[in-house]
Amino acid sequence: MPFKELLPSSIVEQALDELKIKYYQRLFDPIVTLWAFLPQVLDTDKSCHNTVSKVIAYLAGLKVEIPSLRDASRTTDTSAYCQARLRLPETLLEKLFRETGGKLEQKVTTEYLWCGRKVKVIDGSTVSMPDTIDNQKTYPQSPTQKAGCGFPIAKLGVIFSLTTGAAIAICIDVLNTHDIKLARNLYQFLNPLDILLGDRAFCAYADLAAIKKLDCDAVFRKHQARTTSMRKGKILGACDKLVTWCKPKICPKGLIQDEFDTLPSTITVREIYYYIVIPGFRTERVSLITTLLDAKTYSTLEIVGLYGQRWDVELDLRHLKTTLGMDILRCKTPSMVRKEIYVYLLAYNLLRGLMWSAGTTYRTPPLRLSLQGTRHHFNNFIPELLAAASTKRQRIYRTLLKVIAHKPVSVDALSGLSSDIAPEEVKHGFVNAA
Template identity: 80%
Template sequence: MTGGAVALCIDVLKTHNIKLARKMYSFLKPNELLLGDRAFCAYSDMIAIKKLDCDAVFRKHHYRTTTMRKGKIVGDCDKLVTWYKPKKCPKGLSKDEFDALPPSIIVREIYYYIVILGFRTGRVSLITTLLDTTTYPTLEIVEIYGKRWDVELDLRHLKTTLGMDVLRCKTPSMVRKEIYVYLLAYNLLRSLMWSAGTTYGTPPLRLSLQGTRHHLNNFIPKLLAATSTKRLQIYWTLLKVIAHKAVSDRPGRSETRVRKRRPEAYPLMTKPRHELQKQLQTA
């Protein structure tokens, strides 16, 4: 895993995430594995992914009850269960797509417990299309699903670290260009992190994206002013500096969802600026 962005889907405002995700399935390559949370664990999505010769590991939707009395037990916390086609066509599918679904599919259900001292023990159930328990051991699947959180961190880097949470362009075409530029900058940083990590033996995902950004900004004037021979030396120095900005592994870390820096308590801008300026002049 590199943390880089490999595909993009843009649609009209307030389009549901599931609808956008189903458009992204076309970018999957055979034998690839798709990780997702509860929202993606649907019968139709499992079928669509298998038709692409891919596999999935999703967290089981909370609407599906868990019972060990049904299914074939293949391990201590492992079983094969049969999912049947829904009786009603779910939202987001056309009638033709719903009619084309097979009557059933066999999936593998894995459950495990999260034990943290001082907190209530939580149970997690995973649904996957990887049915062979010998080729795909339970612990490996659980470990792979744990990497899904890295995707959430990558999205946070795009929106918060790089500032893509607020798009400033006004027209649809310029908004698209703005998004593409953010992704280009993000992938540039990720490529530097990958080169630095593989060169100096540091896991690329353990490197700091914000630190890489700061180092690149500091090295850009030197890179532009240097000759071609000197520029290569500066580049290797940049990779060495980036590789030494590793973030320590903090398993089971839990933090309160608060913001350290609070914005000023000004009211929202609900009128055009020229009207507000007139009110300010007459006040």
């Protein structure tokens, strides 16, 4: 498959060695099982029968005898593949998913950075799964539903790259977990000088302090529980000021007392506000909180424009859940559910890698390309890529990139009904979003 830039077989073998995973030489070893699992989540028919059929067809083309075919009654038996998926360690799939996101980040050049820095965006979502006893025990259904009337649901916290759209890290927990708790498990995956972008759910004193401690910065929407006073703070502009936040008097829920004790007594943050004016609707005031205090390097308009791109995380989650079909998982045990999520994220990152290669090769913004179209082209090109010799395969691969980059998606189609704000639309604290 055309993923050699992000996930060559050598990377898989290296990960197996690093994790000290031992396995027998059999038809469905970890590498073959992984390469079968990936097309399974990318296909519209996600059944194991369909996946095993593809493996059989490929091996038949290579004139390789399959042991199970000696018995005609076991020709379409999926037990060997299902058992192989059970043997795949979660740690291996999680490691490969994070490595692909990281390798794609390494391809980002200076021209794609925001004010010379990389931006990550964070958000939470949910996925459902089959109603089995084990799944219900580990990921209980919503408490508002009667027993037997709902499905187990897992809560996800995900960090995406704003530049490439790739998933960088994920945290999986039960439904009633607050987004901010998931986020605190994800900060460890930030790199120094990263900027984290998020909505008001993540705008807490402890989190801003933790992000600054990692030598990173944050841009969050101000939490609705905090009041806005224009009389306090150092004025930087017409709608821009520096304010000092004081440490809470009591330890907030979800924070360990030892962590609370180490927080600084005060932090200085920057507050930017503007208005969204849409004819026929009530004017909405938006306040942003950021640790980017240098107004010369990070202007008001730049920060407001950056927050407008926060909507991209909604599109990324929609691609994962709706385009690829991760919203309803198929596995019947908690361990397999987590593996399925990691493989979805791995497949999603590999598609983003194709989009990045296509966009940068043919000078089209990678985020303007269609992920659904990329998946369609990928699935249609796979038989030709597998059947071609190495020289011909390179030509087919270049053709694949060309057709992926052929028809960019319009900005309106990408943004939908979002309230994205372009920097040039902000004047004197007012935004006309009509």
